[in-house]
Amino acid sequence: MLTISIILFIIILSFKILKPVYINRISILISIYCSIILLTIIFNTNVFYNYGISIYNSLGYISINQIIGQLIVWFTITLVLLLGESGKTRKNILRSSEYTLIILLSILGMNFLLISNDLVTMSLAIELISFPLYISASLYKNDEIYEGLGFNKNNLSGIYAGLKYLLIGSLGSVFILLGSVFIYGDTGLTNITNIIELLNIFNNKLEIYKIGSTLIIVGLLLKLGCAPFHNWAPDVYDGVPTIVTTWISIVPKIPFLIFLSLHPLFIYPLLSNLTLFSSFCSLIIGSIMGLLIFRIKRLLAYSSIVHLGFILLSISCIYYINTFTTIFYIVVYVITSINIFFILNSINLSKNIELLSELKGFVYNNKLLSFSLIISFFSLAGIPPFLGFYSKYFILLDSFNLEYYFITFISLLCSVISCVYYLRIIKIINFDDNIYMNYKSIHLNETISIVISFFTFLTLTFVLNGNLIFNLFNTPFII
Amino acid sequence: MYTLLLLLIPLITILLILPINNIVIIKKLALFSSIIELFIVLLIWILFDYNNPEYINTLMISNIRLGIDSISLIFIILTVLIMPIAILAGFNIKKKIKTFMILVLLTELIFMLIFTSLDILLFYITFESSLIPMFFLIGLYGSDSQGMFKGKINKEKTRIYASYKFFLMTFAGSLLMLLSIIKIYTYYGTTDYLLISTFNIDNNLQIILWLGFFISFAIKTPLLPVHQWLPLAHTEAPLTGSIILAALMLKLATYGFIKYSLILFPYASTYFLPLIMTLCIISLIYSSFSTLRQIDMKKIIAYSSIGHMAIIIMALFSNNYQGITGALFLSFAHGLTSPALFICVGILYNIFHTRIILYFKGLSIYMPLLSSLTFIFILANMSTPLTSNFIGEFISFISIFNYHFPFTAIIFTISIILVPVYSIYFYIKNFFGSYSIYLKSYQDINILDFNLLITLLGFILFTGIFPNSLLNILELPVSMIIIH
Numbered sequence: 001m002l003t004i005s006i007i008l009f010i011i012i013l014s015f016k017i018l019k020p021v022y023i024n025r026i027s028i029l030i031s032i033y034c035s036i037i038l039l040t041i042i043f044n045t046n047v048f049y050n051y052g053i054s055i056y057n058s059l060g061y062i063s064i065n066q067i068i069g070q071l072i073v074w075f076t077i078t079l080v081l082l083l084g085e086s087g088k089t090r091k092n093i094l095r096s097s098e099y100t101l102i103i104l105l106s107i108l109g110m111n112f113l114l115i116s117n118d119l120v121t122m123s124l125a126i127e128l129i130s131f132p133l134y135i136s137a138s139l140y141k142n143d144e145i146y147e148g149l150g151f152n153k154n155n156l157s158g159i160y161a162g163l164k165y166l167l168i169g170s171l172g173s174v175f176i177l178l179g180s181v182f183i184y185g186d187t188g189l190t191n192i193t194n195i196i197e198l199l200n201i202f203n204n205k206l207e208i209y210k211i212g213s214t215l216i217i218v219g220l221l222l223k224l225g226c227a228p229f230h231n232w233a234p235d236v237y238d239g240v241p242t243i244v245t246t247w248i249s250i251v252p253k254i255p256f257l258i259f260l261s262l263h264p265l266f267i268y269p270l271l272s273n274l275t276l277f278s279s280f281c282s283l284i285i286g287s288i289m290g291l292l293i294f295r296i297k298r299l300l301a302y303s304s305i306v307h308l309g310f311i312l313l314s315i316s317c318i319y320y321i322n323t324f325t326t327i328f329y330i331v332v333y334v335i336t337s338i339n340i341f342f343i344l345n346s347i348n349l350s351k352n353i354e355l356l357s358e359l360k361g362f363v364y365n366n367k368l369l370s371f372s373l374i375i376s377f378f379s380l381a382g383i384p385p386f387l388g389f390y391s392k393y394f395i396l397l398d399s400f401n402l403e404y405y406f407i408t409f410i411s412l413l414c415s416v417i418s419c420v421y422y423l424r425i426i427k428i429i430n431f432d433d434n435i436y437m438n439y440k441s442i443h444l445n446e447t448i449s450i451v452i453s454f455f456t457f458l459t460l461t462f463v464l465n466g467n468l469i470f471n472l473f474n475t476p477f478i479i
Numbered sequence: 480m481y482t483l484l485l486l487l488i489p490l491i492t493i494l495l496i497l498p499i500n501n502i503v504i505i506k507k508l509a510l511f512s513s514i515i516e517l518f519i520v521l522l523i524w525i526l527f528d529y530n531n532p533e534y535i536n537t538l539m540i541s542n543i544r545l546g547i548d549s550i551s552l553i554f555i556i557l558t559v560l561i562m563p564i565a566i567l568a569g570f571n572i573k574k575k576i577k578t579f580m581i582l583v584l585l586t587e588l589i590f591m592l593i594f595t596s597l598d599i600l601l602f603y604i605t606f607e608s609s610l611i612p613m614f615f616l617i618g619l620y621g622s623d624s625q626g627m628f629k630g631k632i633n634k635e636k637t638r639i640y641a642s643y644k645f646f647l648m649t650f651a652g653s654l655l656m657l658l659s660i661i662k663i664y665t666y667y668g669t670t671d672y673l674l675i676s677t678f679n680i681d682n683n684l685q686i687i688l689w690l691g692f693f694i695s696f697a698i699k700t701p702l703l704p705v706h707q708w709l710p711l712a713h714t715e716a717p718l719t720g721s722i723i724l725a726a727l728m729l730k731l732a733t734y735g736f737i738k739y740s741l742i743l744f745p746y747a748s749t750y751f752l753p754l755i756m757t758l759c760i761i762s763l764i765y766s767s768f769s770t771l772r773q774i775d776m777k778k779i780i781a782y783s784s785i786g787h788m789a790i791i792i793m794a795l796f797s798n799n800y801q802g803i804t805g806a807l808f809l810s811f812a813h814g815l816t817s818p819a820l821f822i823c824v825g826i827l828y829n830i831f832h833t834r835i836i837l838y839f840k841g842l843s844i845y846m847p848l849l850s851s852l853t854f855i856f857i858l859a860n861m862s863t864p865l866t867s868n869f870i871g872e873f874i875s876f877i878s879i880f881n882y883h884f885p886f887t888a889i890i891f892t893i894s895i896i897l898v899p900v901y902s903i904y905f906y907i908k909n910f911f912g913s914y915s916i917y918l919k920s921y922q923d924i925n926i927l928d929f930n931l932l933i934t935l936l937g938f939i940l941f942t943g944i945f946p947n948s949l950l951n952i953l954e955l956p957v958s959m960i961i962i963h
Contacts, residue, residue: 383650384607393657400661412654419650420643423614427639431618463604 024084024100031078031107038071054117058191061117065323069114069258072331076254077107079338080247082447083345098139103247106132110255114262119180119190122259126176129255130169130223133248137240138162161239165248168222168232175219182212192263217260217274224256225301226308227281234293234301242348245297246341249304250334261315261326275316276407282309283411287418296356299421300340303380306418307333310395313407317398325394332379332391339376339455342448343369350442356425360432366442370429372456379459381422382415387459481523482538482545482595485555488516489588493581502576506566509580513562513587520559527552529951534597534673544597544671549956551594553807553949554734557814558590560938561726564931568822569719571829572620579620582612583719590727594734599660600670602739606695606731607653610646613720613728617642620717641708641715648708652698659691675743682746689747692740699732700788703762713781714834718825721777725784725817732788733810736795737803741960748796755796756883760890763789767897771904776824776834779905780817783860786894787813793891794875802878803957808949809871812859812942816868819856819935823849826928827909830920836908840915849924850910852932857906859939861899867942 042064052063081103109128116122138159180190186208189195199206218229225233237249260275286305293299311333314326346369347353347362363370379388392415399408444452492512496505527535527549534546547555565583572579589612592605621638664670667678680688698705709729713721741748766785773779787809795806826849827842828834843850862868876895880888924932942949 378611383611384604385611389604393661396657396661397665400658401665408658412658416647416651416654419647423643423646427618427642430615431639 020100024081027100027104028078028081028085031074031081035071035074035078038067038074041067042071054193055115058193059118059121060112060115061193062115065258065262065327066114068327069255069262070111072258072327072334073107073110073114073251073254076251076334076338077103079342079451080251082451083243083246083342085445085447099136102132102136102139106136106252110252113255113259116259117192119183119192122192123173123177123180126223127173129252130173133252134162134166134169136244137165137236137248139244157239158241161236164232164239165236172219172222175215175222179212179215179217179219182208182215186212214274220256220260221275221278224253224308225305226278226312227283227285227305228278230282230285230305233305234298237301237304238295238298242297242341242345245300246338246345249301250337250341253304253308254330254334257311257315257330258327261318261323272316275312276404279309279312279316280407280410282306282312283414287414290418290421293421294356295354296344296359296425297354299356299425300337303418303421304337306414307380309414310392310411313399313404313411314395317395317402317404320402325391325398329391329395332387335455335458336376336379336388339372339452339459340380342452342455343373343376346442346444346448346452356428359425359428362429369442369444369452372452374426374429375456375459377422377425381419383419385460385463387462390462480538481519482547484519485516485591485595486545486588488512488519489584489591493584493588496577496580496584499577505577505580506570509566509584510563512584513559513566516587517559517563520555523547524552524556524952527952530955537597543601544673545592545595546597547595549952550737550807551734552952553811554594554730555591557730557811558587558594558727561722561814561818562587564818564822564934565719565722565726567927567931568722568825569620569717570927572717572719575619579616579719582616583723585612586616586723586727593731597672598670599663599672599675599739602672602735603653603657603660606656606735607650609728609731610649613716613723614642614646616720616723617645617712617716620720621715638715641711645708645712648705649695649698652695652705654695655691656695659688662688662691672738680744682750685744685747686750689740689744689751692735692744693751696732696735696740697758699735700729700792701732701762701785702758702789702792703765703785704758706762706766706785709785710778710781713821714775714777718821721821721825722818725780725821726814729784729788730810730814733791733795733806736792737807737960741795741803749798752796752798755792756887759789759793760887762786763793763891763894764897767894767901770901774835774837776827776836776905776909777821779836779901780820780824783898783901784813784817786898787817790872790875790891790894793887794878797878797882798961799878799881800957800961801874802882803960804950804953805871805874805876805878807953807957808946809868809875811949812867812871812939815935815939815942816856816859816866819932819939820853820860822928822931822935823853823856826924830922831918836905838915838917839909840918841910841912842914842918843910844914845921846910846923848929852929852936853910854906855936856932856939857902859943861902865940865943867939867946870943870946 052061052066054061081100084099106129109125109130109132112121113125113129116125138161183195184190186206187195187198189198195209199209222229233249237245240248282305286302286307286309290299290302290306293302307329311326311329314329318326344353347359351358353359362373375386379386382388382392396408396411399411489512492508496508499505499508529549534548537544537546539545562583566580569579569583586609589605589609593602593609596602596605618639621641660670662684663675666684667675669675694705698708701709709724712724716724763786766782766789770779770782770786773782791806791810791813794802794809796802824834827839831838859866859868862872876888876891879891
């Protein structure tokens with residue numbers, strides 16, 4: 001039903017009758033509508049309680065976990081689309097309806113990926129997610145017209161980033177496709193459920209299948225930008241405008257990660273060492289390389305690599321525990337980083353910032369905004385009373401339960417090391433002299449300020465009564 | 480009821496301060512709320528039933544139990560005594576007074592939560608979050624000291640280096656405590672302190688868990704190999720920050736050792752006794768000798784508090800009644816004495832804008848009042864009779880002599896000589912002799928500072944002359960720990 005509504009909407013869009021701004025607003029309404037439908041499904045239905053149903057002639061499979069994944073995606077997308085509504089950005093980014101259209105196309109792919117239960121559907125959905133991303137990375141050339149989007153002034157970084165993204169991303173797709181071919185060649189099946197049944201019969205003795213699933217996971221890790229394959233991510237995230245970074249650095253990660261966590265048998269029991277190794281590398285590389293970085297979006301890219309390491313650690317535990325930890329971590333990460341990107345985008349409205357040092361003395365310009373920025377960075381660092389601590393705590397709990405002592409210790413070490421660069425940002429905002437005196441103070445759009453304040457409030461006060469939120473999620477996650 | 484009040488008053492004051500822009504009103508509100516808090520705690524102290532080993536004033540907030548017992552009452556009394564003094568000491572700060580007061584009140588709230596929490600995870604969370612206001616206090620209001628950074632004088636970099644070092648070292652240490660807590664939770668399925676303290680934890684497990692707790696508390700204490708953050712943080716922090724650090728932050732370690740290491744892991748506490756003894760002896764001797772070589776006054780007091788904390792920890796793990804009582808009493812006394820000394824140094828810094836003792840000589844000529852007060856506090860610091868330090872150190876030494884007689888006790892006795900050596904040296908160098916040619920000011924202390932010092936002096940003498948007011952409270956719970 002969801003996918004149908006999107007397809008209809010894309011057809012309507014292609015007629016180009018409406019102004020781009022209205023198209024953006026309509027799509028915001030539609031995504032809110034989808035989120036509400038998904039919420040009602042989650043809270044009112046017991047049909048999907050412990051098992052799902054096959055759809056589309058068993059090409060897809062829906063259970064409560066898939067629906068939660070879709071809800072997270074739609075919720076994030078609503079926020080990303082809202083960002084396009086703010087002040088000067090609205091004028092520039094919505095000069096054409098392409099931006100909204102591209103996002104919606106990609107969303108279609110994400111929904112397909114989440115419900116896919118077949119290797120062919122999976123590959124197609126991944127392609128459908130990826131191509132709009134490549135386009136949106138290189139959508140905005142460096143024109144003087146596009147002010148307030150957060151550009152590098154003097155080079156064609158957007159095009160460069162888009163090209164790099166395309167090449168690396170298609171390499172990942174090729175890996176995934178090759179892996180599917182290997183699996184098909186070995187088993188003669190493409191349906192994931194059937195493959196798992198076959199594996200149980202053969203008692204995990206299919207050698208070529210192992211190669212195939214390794215290739216698929218390597219492809220997915222490459223698309224995510226996890227550590228051994230991470231080099232493209234900082235370049236791409238830094239090269240594109242900030243408003244596009246918000247979109248391509250947060251949203252596409254959600255369906256890939258949830259897909260990985262929903263098909264744990266895809267990884268287990270053969271390949272959990274692969275994700276553990278990747279998590280180890282991500283933690284180490286993200287935390288140590290981030291110390292050297294002075295550009296803000298590059299730094300956020302490295303911090304996202306650290307967080308990917310944590311999520312991969314929890315995905316490696318998922319076969320024995322449950323999906324709650326992973327999904328909670330993803331939600332927390334999305335909330336915090338969306339908050340940071342919202343604030344960065346609203347700073348961009350008055351002054352275009354690229355370097356960390358350009359945030360110097362930001363607290364003198366806008367106290368409340370800098371307060372929520374500080375809270376978000378503390379939360380990303382995992383300092384206790386804030387939301388980010390709890391997500392890390394649950395992951396450590398899981399990995400301790402499985403007696404993964406070494407990687408737990410490494411993850412703690414890395415969270416201390418990565419704390420250094422978060423503290424550096426907080427120092428730059430607070431302790432350094434004011435260079436913002438000459439710039440006009442920032443005036444926020446109402447919608448954006450509501451979103452920022454809500455997320456900051458959530459991050460701050462989760463410590464008071466976390467049970468309120470856990471109880472909401474309790475029912476779906478009981479195994 | 481009282482517990483809820485203790486938590487609500489700082490919180491409400493913070494909310495009240497937020498919209499106000501008048502500096503005088505902000506200062507008065509903050510001071511007023513901390514004094515109300517003091518009166519409430521005095522009420523709890525008066526109404527306290529010495530013969531009741533249970534937790535009083537328990538309170539449930541969303542499945543987490545809070546409560547006060549005798550040991551935490553001591554620390555709560557210390558907190559509320561120190562807080563008005565810390566706020567008053569910050570009155571002459573020029574910039575961002577609102578943020579300053581909010582940070583101090585936040586610290587008070589967090590300390591109240593630490594000392595009342597009956598949940599291990601809540602203890603960890605509050606233990607960690609006490610770093611955040613301290614980080615901002617050092618970084619934002621840090622003194623413009625003559626700090627050296629990589630061989631050059633750079634005020635700002637030294638300040639920020641100090642705040643980083645403080646934050647990261649304690650953060651890294653307490654993550655190990657988190658590991659232990661997680662292990663407890665995965666093993667027993669609960670983080671409720673009262674429930675866990677009834678379990679007999681397996682001996683081999685105790686050893687691992689104890690190490691996690693010990694490392695984080697040792698960094699907070701600080702014991703020797705991990706002590707570097709303390710002198711730096713003290714020299715760079717503003718006066719209020721130094722007071723809170725010396726009086727309360729270091730006492731978190733004492734509190735943690737008693738409540739968690741001793742009660743939860745009794746076997747491991749005796750198993751690791753040689754390690755603790757070695758570390759304590761090294762820190763005592765090392766800090767006493769390095770105090771003699773320091774030229775920054777705040778560093779002198781910082782190193783001397785490392786020595787005192789070593790005595791406290793040694794007495795704590797001597798595993799008898801006198802030891803724990805003495806350690807608690809000494810940490811209370813040290814929490815009163817070292818802020819007083821920091822205030823004395825702060826006054827000198829405000830007048831002369833330097834803390835290097837090479838510039839000071841003959842201060843007693845123009846500052847009779849300050850020199851006599853400082854002399855009394857120096858006497859208290861080296862624990863002469865009539866002061867509260869004497870009682871604490873006396874009881875501690877009794878226990879140390881009882882338990883580890885021949886070798887350790889004799890080495891510890893050296894401290895009775897070493898502490899007066901540097902204290903007297905410090906005093907003679909600054910206050911006696913002809914008036915220094917570098918000093919251009921000829922004024923004595925003002926009424927605000929005088930009142931601060933006199934208040935602290937009153938408390939020190941009161942607890943020194945009537946030690947039973949505190950010892951009575953401690954009698955029952957300490958013997959409970961020994962039996963346990």
